Amino acid sequence: MPTVLGVHETILYATDVDATVRFYADVLGLVVMEESVGGVGRGLRLPGGAVLLIFNPELAGKPGRVVPSHGATGPGHIAFAITPDSYDAWLARLQVRGVEIEKEIEWPGPEGDRARSIYFRDPAGNSAELMSGDYWKHVEAERDSARG
Amino acid sequence: MPTVLGVHETILYATDVDATVRFYADVLGLVVMEESVGGVGRGLRLPGGAVLLIFNPELAGKPGRVVPSHGATGPGHIAFAITPDSYDAWLARLQVRGVEIEKEIEWPGPEGDRARSIYFRDPAGNSAELMSGDYWKHVEAERDSARG
Numbered sequence: 001m002p003t004v005l006g007v008h009e010t011i012l013y014a015t016d017v018d019a020t021v022r023f024y025a026d027v028l029g030l031v032v033m034e035e036s037v038g039g040v041g042r043g044l045r046l047p048g049g050a051v052l053l054i055f056n057p058e059l060a061g062k063p064g065r066v067v068p069s070h071g072a073t074g075p076g077h078i079a080f081a082i083t084p085d086s087y088d089a090w091l092a093r094l095q096v097r098g099v100e101i102e103k104e105i106e107w108p109g110p111e112g113d114r115a116r117s118i119y120f121r122d123p124a125g126n127s128a129e130l131m132s133g134d135y136w137k138h139v140e141a142e143r144d145s146a147r148g
Numbered sequence: 149m150p151t152v153l154g155v156h157e158t159i160l161y162a163t164d165v166d167a168t169v170r171f172y173a174d175v176l177g178l179v180v181m182e183e184s185v186g187g188v189g190r191g192l193r194l195p196g197g198a199v200l201l202i203f204n205p206e207l208a209g210k211p212g213r214v215v216p217s218h219g220a221t222g223p224g225h226i227a228f229a230i231t232p233d234s235y236d237a238w239l240a241r242l243q244v245r246g247v248e249i250e251k252e253i254e255w256p257g258p259e260g261d262r263a264r265s266i267y268f269r270d271p272a273g274n275s276a277e278l279m280s281g282d283y284w285k286h287v288e289a290e291r292d293s294a295r296g
Contacts, residue, residue, distance in 0.1 A: 001177055001237075001241065002230065002231075002234035002237040002238050002241060003177055003195055003230075003234070004176055004177070004178070004194065004195060004228040004229065004230055004278065005195060005196060005228070005229040005230060005231065006194050006195055006196030006197075006198055006228070006229055007155055007158050007194060007196075007198050007200070007226065007227070007228060007229070008227040008228055008229035008277075008279050008282075009225070009226065009227035009277070009279070010155050010158035010226060011224060011225045011226070013220065028152055029149055029151055029152070030152070033284060033287055033288055033291065034287050034288075034290070034291050043284065043287075045284065045288065046152065046154050046155060047151055047152060047153060047154055048153060048154030048155075049154075049229075049282070050154055050155050051227075051284050052155070053225070055225075057222065061222065061223070066253070067251065067253065067265075067267070068250050068251055068267045068269075068275045069223070069275070070222075070223040070224060070225040070274065070275040071222055071223065072161065072220035072221060072222040072223060072224045073220060073221060073222055074205065074209065074218075074219055074220040074221055075209070075217070075218040075219065075220060076159060076218060076220045076224070077157070077159045077201070077203075077218040078155065078157065078158060078159070079155070079156040079157035079199075080152040080153070080154070080155060080156055081152065081153040081154055081155070081156035081197075082150065082151075082152055082153060083153065086150035086151070089149075089150040090150050093149065093150060102216050103215065103216055105214070105215065117215075119215070119216045121216075126218065127216045127217070127218040129156075129157070130152065131156050131157070134156075134197070136181060136191065136193065136199050139181055139182050139191075140181055140182075140193065142182070143181065143182050
């Protein structure tokens, strides 16, 4: 059976594409790829090689595009991985940029290896998260332990 | 300035979470992480370390959760990276599993290095894509060339 290598494109929707693209470029340092993707949005490159698309849901959802149509409304979500020792620098950077921290969470896990998350909203209202460490590996360990 | 390492969590919404999780596990071979994430959805682990969340938008969108609320309706999108030499095996696998191919695209690029995409829908109607190669690097090359 063939395997996927990982996520190549993830998407967030925004009525004001430019404002949201600018936010991820300015605040998170993502690199804007081009002015327009098919007239419906723009893309940003992430370290590691994946691409974050910001599309206008009304335009991307129109039938008859070259690519299959899609477009969701309401707040979406994305989490970015950060290193544990950059956590405080990220808090400071968000503060300097005037980005309101909606929540911080320290996730369950063994002491010294607990993931931590910083949550904030992009201009479109999507819930963005910066996670240091990997909470999910503890979830997987519990699953595997329960299975014996 | 701190940098993000990449995407850690990407999300798709589905009213029938279980059917959509089963689809990504059965058809794409992603590994289901646990039975429930906060009672609003489930997660799958991808090769490379990222996590795909499948959440019920109505439940995940309720205010007052431990984590910030989010939940979008309408078809979303995700693209998975695959190797060029697995492309035909993926077409065959989708066919065997009875998954309808909505579209195939060969993207612009130099001969021998053109990305190709296979599009299909998950049970919730989200547009899923398997991309061999990286179309976006050609877009970036054009951007950089235009900037001189």
